[in-house]
Amino acid sequence: MTNTLELYDLTIVGGGPAGLFATFYSGMRDMKTKLIEAQAYLGGRLNSYPKKMIWDVGGLLPTRADQLIESLVAQAETFQPTIVLNQQIEQLERCPDGHLIVTSHTGERHYTRTLLLSVGYGVIKFSKLDLADVEKYEVTNLHYSVTDLEQFRQKRVLISGGGNSAVDWANELEPIAKAVTVVHRRDQFAGHEKSVKKMNQSTIKIKTPYIIRKVNGTQTHIQTAEITKLNEDGESLDTTENLPVDAIIVNHGLQSDLGQLKQWGLEMDERHILVNDKLETTIDGVYAAGDTAKFSNKINLLAGAFTDAAVAVNHAKTYIKPEAKNDIFISSHNAIFTEKNRALGVPEEDL
Incomplete structure (x- = not known):
């Protein structure tokens, strides 16, 4: 000292x-x-x-x-x-x-x-995906920030979030990844208008209002994500989809x-x-x-x-x-x- x-x-x-x-x-x-x-x-x-x-x-x-x-x-x-x-x-x-x-x-x-x-x-601290037993995937294909775009080349990427970071990463990854899907719990995105417009006019698949309800995979890698639709009160409906994924990026704020x-x-x-x-x-x-x-x-x-x-x-x-x-x-x-x-x-x- x-x-x-x-x-x-x-x-x-x-x-x-x-x-x-x-x-x-x-x-x-x-x-x-x-x-x-x-x-x-x-x-x-x-x-x-x-x-x-x-x-x-x-x-x-x-x-x-x-x-x-x-x-x-x-x-x-x-x-x-x-x-x-x-x-x-x-x-x-x-x-x-x-x-x-x-x-x-x-x-x-x-x-x-x-x-x-x-x-x-x-x-x-990043707001984490609120699901049981997902921490083990943080060293492989569950991400809360992006430091290298190349790691997602020709990958099926699922992004969860509706703010600037989620929208920006979707746009950045669209020409690199094999497929990009964005799920957001609200119908409207909070990102900058121009970025949201670009996302809407791209090949990015947008699912609103949806959340990730469950992930499945091996002990080391997520292989699928189950997403579910929400009603106007934010409650889960029976409408679910099981998406094959190679990586998940979570942007739920800080x-x-x-x-x-x-x-x-x-x-x-x-x-x-x-x-x-x-x-x-x-x-x-x-x-x-x-x-x-x-x-x-x-x-x-x-x-x-x-x-x-x-x-x-x-x-x-x-x-x-x-x-x-x-x-x-x-x-x-x-x-x-x-x-x-x-x-x-x-x-x-x-x-």
Whole structure:
């Protein structure tokens, strides 16, 4: 256990997209920055679907999630922040001088003027298929996330779920798998309209309102799935089908746990920290951004996470230094990048 009470201007807890962009942007604001991540790697939830194509980042053509992580990490390192991995923050206290100390599960303490929480939904667990004795198939052909599309090539794939992940994976797998069937307990899908439309116009077989009632197979592999239709009250009818399958993908959502943060006195709902339009929490000097933060007019896209990060950092800057500007020039007019542009070979007349 070490004591790291070197004072930082901003400490960011959570190394997903919001936290990574906040790390970069705080460097633009000339703030001494530390990023702390509970996992052994950065990227947050993007690591759950590394091969998935990301379409909704402004100015960026469709990019695989793992490639986007690589770019975000490289950008975050621009101003040489301190990055700490494998530490889950648990405790918060305020010093007599007004500064903050956060303590991780290892006992390590971090001293900071301001704090930004970008922890997503905290510790994430996939909602499992609620059937007896299916855990044994999780090492073979029962999946809760997809890391390699090729493993499903020419396979009969059954997807259970109706949100963005279920719809997106169905569309991604349609040209790869031998057959794709989607079952959803409701008639309407909650995925983005364009993605749902694409799915409806494809060869994907859609069964609604249906659920998986039973799976059958060997000791190691699922071979068939019994699906049953539901009535308007969500009760099973006698209408059942037995589908031969090579793989099942379950996208029933995520269960989140913000852990000790719930004991800090923050204003929260079930899985969000409530903030105002400055991304301020109810604790002075503490901000939240990304999936963690909830406020009116929230944009639940990666673009929104980046905007959250910048807004929070700007207000953390003026919290420390009230006379500072609440915003800064765009990078093309920002003197902080002059030397970096020279290093990239930009002609002097274009600096």
